[in-house]
Amino acid sequence: MKRRLSILLLLLMSILLSPISRIVSMEIPEDSLFIVGAERGLPSPSEDWLQHQFIQVYHSQKQKIDTSLQEPIYVDIRRPDSSTATVRGSAGGNFIFIFSPGHLSRERILGVFAHELGHQMQRNWMGRLSISPMLNEGFATWLAGKYWLRWHHLRSFDSAIRTYIKQDQYIPLETPVPNGVIQDVARRDIMYNEWAAFEEYLLQQYGMPKFKDLCHLLTPHRKEDLKQFDLCFKEIYGTSLPGMEKAWLATL
Numbered sequence: 001m002k003r004r005l006s007i008l009l010l011l012l013m014s015i016l017l018s019p020i021s022r023i024v025s026m027e028i029p030e031d032s033l034f035i036v037g038a039e040r041g042l043p044s045p046s047e048d049w050l051q052h053q054f055i056q057v058y059h060s061q062k063q064k065i066d067t068s069l070q071e072p073i074y075v076d077i078r079r080p081d082s083s084t085a086t087v088r089g090s091a092g093g094n095f096i097f098i099f100s101p102g103h104l105s106r107e108r109i110l111g112v113f114a115h116e117l118g119h120q121m122q123r124n125w126m127g128r129l130s131i132s133p134m135l136n137e138g139f140a141t142w143l144a145g146k147y148w149l150r151w152h153h154l155r156s157f158d159s160a161i162r163t164y165i166k167q168d169q170y171i172p173l174e175t176p177v178p179n180g181v182i183q184d185v186a187r188r189d190i191m192y193n194e195w196a197a198f199e200e201y202l203l204q205q206y207g208m209p210k211f212k213d214l215c216h217l218l219t220p221h222r223k224e225d226l227k228q229f230d231l232c233f234k235e236i237y238g239t240s241l242p243g244m245e246k247a248w249l250a251t252l
């Protein structure tokens with residue numbers, strides 16, 4: 001009851017404050033950033049613990065990209081339905097959903113949250129998500145960083161890729177993903193980790209401004225500005241995506 005009341009109050013506050021915050025770019029207090037709730041009967045850590053940890057995740061992402069949230073995010077831990085059976089989380093508008101069939105480890109809650117917050121932060125940073133689902137997924141996974149790696153028991157994104165190559169599981173980056181959805185969770189994780197490792201390489205080798213230029217090309221605000229994915233890589237890095245991929249794999 002108390003939680004429902006505080007959610008209502010914050011909803012009201014966000015409605016009242018959002019036009020002002022957009023005009024003066026006002027940062028909201030950190031302890032009001034994440035409004036956490038869980039479906040009744042679902043075992044989950046205390047809301048205080050979650051709120052504290054979510055703020056830590058947010059700090060780690062703010063350090064990576066220069067953006068901050070202007071509006072509260074409602075984080076809801078809920079049971080999956082038939083349409084979300086293989087989905088572990090989702091993000092849209094001011095919401096993050098973490099799907100839990102029952103008990104979830106703290107590592108998994110934080111890993112899923114960090115990935116979904118990564119999408120929110122990217123949207124905040126660029127105004128919208130890019131036209132490339134895999135670039136978006138890789139970026140959210142890279143932003144989730146240590147929280148994602150800890151959940152998957154990985155030392156680093158690079159070490160994951162070395163294992164995929166050794167075990168013949170590596171999937172070329174240009175492999176098409178129809179509608180941007182990969183149903184097979186194991187395959188999904190491989191592609192997310194590959195793109196996260198590749199984007200980490202682009203950022204370390206060529207820097208954030210170039211990467212941001214690439215995202216701008218891939219996040220057109222007018223249809224006329226839409227360019228082919230591969231042309232964008234050539235325009236920014238002087239090499240096609242397969243060429244960049246080859247150079248990256250040679251460094252591992």
Ligand SMILES: [Zn+2]
Pocket residue numbers: 115119137140
């Ligand atoms: Zn995602």
